[in-house]
Amino acid sequence: MKLDVLNRLNAARISREAAILVTETATGAVRLVVEKDGYDGDPLAAELAERFRSGVSGMAGEGRYFLTVQLPPPRLVVIGAVHISQALAPMAKIAGFDMTVIDPRTAFATPERFPDVPLLAEWPDVAIPKVGLDPFTGLAALTHDPKIDDGALAAALKAGCFYVGALGSRKTHGKRLERLRGLGIDDGTLATIRAPIGIAIGAQSPAEIAVAVLAEIIGALRSRGKAAREAAA
Numbered sequence: 001m002k003l004d005v006l007n008r009l010n011a012a013r014i015s016r017e018a019a020i021l022v023t024e025t026a027t028g029a030v031r032l033v034v035e036k037d038g039y040d041g042d043p044l045a046a047e048l049a050e051r052f053r054s055g056v057s058g059m060a061g062e063g064r065y066f067l068t069v070q071l072p073p074p075r076l077v078v079i080g081a082v083h084i085s086q087a088l089a090p091m092a093k094i095a096g097f098d099m100t101v102i103d104p105r106t107a108f109a110t111p112e113r114f115p116d117v118p119l120l121a122e123w124p125d126v127a128i129p130k131v132g133l134d135p136f137t138g139l140a141a142l143t144h145d146p147k148i149d150d151g152a153l154a155a156a157l158k159a160g161c162f163y164v165g166a167l168g169s170r171k172t173h174g175k176r177l178e179r180l181r182g183l184g185i186d187d188g189t190l191a192t193i194r195a196p197i198g199i200a201i202g203a204q205s206p207a208e209i210a211v212a213v214l215a216e217i218i219g220a221l222r223s224r225g226k227a228a229r230e231a232a233a
Helices: 005-015 045-054 081-095 124-131 144-161 169-182 207-219 226-232
Strands: 019-024 030-034 058-060 066-069 075-079 098-102 137-141 163-166
Touching: 005 019, 005 030, 019 045, 045 058, 045 066, 066 169, 075 081, 075 124, 075 144, 081 098, 081 207, 098 207, 124 144, 137 144, 137 207, 144 163, 144 169, 163 207
Parallel strands: 075 098, 075 137, 137 163
Antiparallel strands: 019 030, 019 066, 058 066
8 A cells, every 4th residue: 555545544544534445456556535535526436425324345346446444433422411311322332333421410410320421511512622523423412401402403513413413392493493593504404403303113211212313323324425415416
């Protein structure tokens, strides 16, 4: 591998950018495709798009290429140290997500309620810069408190998080959208918020809601960018 390719690959890893090494099987020639740099004109564009979604390495182009996929570990930031978050934490870990809980309410945000889970008992505007948001981070707002949730949702939308979800009824969400418009977020971006949160399975208990939310998060991760590419096709 050429030094410039290796350096760019290492930079992508450090910056949590998705990248694919494309190796020509006949010659061993290697090139690097970084998702954020774009690849629409690439002869393997469709295959690259699918690999960026699935994260699975393998042969492509009728065996002429091997694609080595490097995706950042997915992360989940949960706003609200609530019962749903308690149920969600062990499930998210099993599914391979690094989960962090943020809640300024110290009565809820305690190590006893969230053992072995990174926990920040701070307001989101203070905590989120410490955690960092990016396209491989999902954010779920679960407090039902606009003072806590709204700023976090706005930050997630602006950062391009692969998933942004919020707890609440359709009526509650309608009021939320008005507040977020007031923060300068356009309707197209607001339409990407998943609310009411979670897939529709008739969930009732906190554990059932956590299952519905995690399923929706996984679906969003594995379909990243698909809608935009289909609309542009």
